[in-house]
Amino acid sequence: MSRAADGPSAGEVTAAGDLAEADVVDRGGSADGRASWWSRWWVRVLVVYAVSRVVTTTVLLILASVQGANPWTAARPGYFDFAAIWDGRWYNIVSIAGYPSTLPIVDGHVTENAWAFLPVYPALVNVVQFVTRMPWQVAAVLLSVVCGAGAALLFYRLLRRLAFSASTSLFAVVLFCVAPVSPLFQLAYAESLYIFLLAAALLLVVERRYGMLFPVVAIMAFTRPSGLAFALALGLHVIYRWVVRRKDPFPLRERVLSVSLTVFSAIAGLAWPAIAGLVTGDLTAYTDTELAWRSVYIGWVHLVPFAPWFQGADWWFVTMLGLPSWLGILTLVVVIVLFAVVLFAPAVRRLGVDVRFWLIAYSVYLLAVFFPQSSTFRLLMPLFPLLGVLALPKNKVYRGGIVVLFLALQVGWLLIAWGVDGADWTPP
Template sequence: MADRRLGLLRRIPWWLQVGIVFALSRVVTTSILLFYAAQQPRNAWTAASPDYLDFAMLWDSHWYYIVAMSGYPDQLPITDDGHVGESAWAFMPVYPALVRLLMAVTAAPYDVVAVAVSVLSALGAALIFYKLMLRVSHNHSTALFSVVLFCVAPLSPILQVAYAESLQLLLLVLSLHLVLQRRYLWLFPVVAVMSLTRPTGLAFALFLALHWGYRWWRRESEPFPRRELATSGILAIFSGVMGLVWLVAAWIVTGSLTAYTDTELAWRAPYIGYQHLIPFAAWIQGANWWLGFPLGVVMLVIVLIAFTLVMLSPWVRRLGVDLRLWVLSYGLYLLAVFFPQSSTFRLLMPMFPLLGALAQPRSVLYRTGMVLLFIAGQIGWVHIAWWVDGADWTPP
């Protein structure tokens, strides 16, 4: 009987298997979101017990709506104490522009189009993620279970709300897949769009530079043709430039050189006050704010050591050099510029290739346990970060 079921499964095309996994995961996640929507009190964004689409428009969804409908201000808002306040400049233009374009084409309302773009982008990301994991694992079961973990991950509810994360993950997994295929020319337009969807251009530039250096170092055992050497090097520079384009755009429109960074810093001001952007300082500041000194610094060091050990583990090493270089590059980028708070869990999502390491054990008990654990994580994350419970200070 087991052999017959396995035979039937193998006859189903891979893309349909991924689609079924994605659809089933959306049933679970949608049920969780609807449960919390029914309990949702009146808040700054919705009435009590909103419907699904209204519930999917909480938090930063409203900022994307502002960008889609009104664009960006030419003057930065200034707080009563003279600092730059929160504004639409913290949110990059590709996702709201795409939603606005599709609204014009379909005549559908913003919330419908915004959620549809997120869901379809997430499905596309799942499909390409399967191909990426198949390329590094050479095993259908591992690749498919990687997709399962991607679809039921604790933060997977973000894949079906009006946020840019789904579109970012689609572009990122496509970019990583193209790097592994050494199709550098194809990456130029993808990197350009990705860099203006979510702030990943500088992290991807670092990754490409490390990728270039590794290929050059290994050129005797793995050929590094001159054309690929030149193209990948130019691509790394291009990604770095694209990582700065939005800063320049904000400068040109507002007249302030630091418009973008000042706007981003406004979001951490409620925690530590207004500070200058000092690379790598925010995590120390955040650790001390959350846990106090010296416990905060001690815990930060422990977290960094644990991350290093994870990256050196056999499971992660089986993902290959390129995916590990991406995770390392993005991790360094987060350490350099972001302040740790409840949104940090969402910002960790681009490290999704690590799910391929968790997918390697084939024990049915292990895999069932991981799925149940991840679904429990969804409930916990929606409860803590998405659902608005009074004066909520844990934004997603």
Template sequence: MSADPASPGAGSPGPTVREPDPLRATRRSPRVRWRLLPWWVKVTLVYAGARVLTTIMAIEVARTQGPNAWTGAKPGYLDFANLWDARWYEIIGIGGYPRELPLTDDGHIGENAWAFLPLYPGTTEALTLVGLPWKLAAVVVAVAAGYGAALVLHRLMSRFLEPDRALFAVVLFCIAPVSPIMQFGYAESLGFLWLALALLLLVDRRYGWLVPVVIAWAFTRPGALAFALTLAMHFVWRWWHRERDPFPVRERLVVIGVGLFTAFAGFAWPLIVWGVTGQFDGYTETELAWRSAYIGQQELLPFTPWFQGGAWWATWNDLPAWFGMAAVALLAVAFGVMLFLPAVKRLGVDIRFWLASYGLYLFAVFFPQSSTFRILSPMFPIVGALAVPRSRWYRWSMVLLFVVLQYLWIAGVWRVDDYDWTPP
């Protein structure tokens, strides 16, 4: 008798059993999915996560904020994000700049709006024209500019670092100790954007596109003069290495032209202050008004403010003045050595030129006080060097350290305590 072909015993293959696909299972793992994401999606997620974390910390600190010159006790996030100099930007956006410089009782120029450049308050004011309240518009501009800076920074770091290192550099940038400034009512994040663009264009040798970026930068935050020095160093480097890296005459002329234009842009705002107020040193005297609370009214002598600050801080801590001045000298030496560390040299000569130029610029004119950490923030490309080590314990330690320092900055510097003479 022949077997029933439909019966299981008739040799039918039975139900098909699929073997597990290890490749498909691997693709479902979060780590692999993360690696497959486009770079800009990763940067977006990193930046968004960092800003959420900072917002939580700011709200927590705001609960302990007492009444002050800007807000009542326990202000909401937007009020807390618009303390300190944010009010100066609001004054500029609403009323512009004074034609007459205010004078103190002893006849010196006092603190006034001319210390702050116009592009950030102008952009914020433009958003208020479409219905956004000023405080919200100020935060929106800062957050958007910071996001743009993170994207450009990733492209810049990718010129020198492998993908994972470039992304970790962005992580450090987004959670840096002073990164809350990128979601407060300050112009810093807009300045970060122009700086990152300028460095990327310089590294890629797209010199002509620097002109509009420099114009925007020069009216956002100080630093154009330092970048002019960077361009001068870049020119000398390329000329010196022209045999192995051709430096055509046309490119030489373009670099010289852009460098001179950048230097002029760096002096443009002081010239505008002079033209409007009629006082030649109006901008310089305005800037000096902020340090008079520490050392009194003094003339600006280049390359002396850091030693003055070192002496002041040492005396304030019951130490001899020479101790503070010696500490400044050691700090300057350490900064010079840092520029030649292997991890920093990986970032290329142009980024190192910028770090050196901006460091020299600050050493020449800046008086170190509580806002030093914020003023140092344009050196943010250094995060590329900090991103070189790949060990997990190192990276998680850096993330934890930066988050803790970020909270301490919000609680100790941004938060206002009674008569607080330590502005961020």
């Protein structure tokens, strides 16, 4: 596997032509060195982000205007109330009441409760609310919007660090901002904060700034379940650096820091389940809580690693579609194989080994523990670096077409997953 195919290492640089373009465009100037503030890279990224949020806000307002009464709001709710339904209400509960010391039990099984929702996002919303005196829903949306803007900026910098051109990086940001699940950047969900932290973490890994990663990893692990997946990615990173250490030096200090960081990430990933167990006196409190959400599909089951997707394939094909079980399993296997092949495609290899390690690790994590249902689209959000690959073609028809497609899928996702239709079983 050549170094060129695997993307640049921390010590490598892009070709002279790309560097010239980067220097001129990212400074926001022209070839003669003149610069204007409105043409700087961060301004362009923020303009893209702002325009995309206006589009999504318009769609959300239209949906809110036809939304009927539901478990969270009255009919035709205002924007901020509409943006804080579903899991937003759970984060609101955590903000107000914290976590239960006794798990709710119905018919001998743990039911849905606040332990499924990690504490960093609601805690930060409380801080914003305290400082601004805004209502909780407004503070939550404000935090999400700001974090989404930060994530867009970091995504651009990550792609530039990976030697993507300025124009490709900016178009990748466009796709990032109009992606089907991008409304989460302005809803009362923790994803916006998490993607911001993840983009920062990936950039730090690529730049091998291991010391700065410790606090980022810790906060990430208490924002969304991620510590174990990131630990796996870091483990692959360490192994790779050791294997290629003769071509790419791996100093003792970096060995110690990177291995320590890997262990730290694994511990952080196990910390929240451990805390839930200690507080409630039930060692499986967290996993039992998570399993409660899939019980409406497949009943009460134990968590068996790598079983949920096969259970899901069986449920979707047999229960929902009336098709043979083997067809669902075959479809799942084909999807997994195709995704694995894609990760080694030349275009994807441009993301570099470190980012691909994350794509692999997070995909394995999803396959191991999550049950596929309507929330799966949201759970695929951490695979966002792949948008850099989709942004590579420069054909204007292609670029315009994929933006239109993403916007259409965004409307579809909001209609299916966000809007509430009676006893809705398609949560976002």
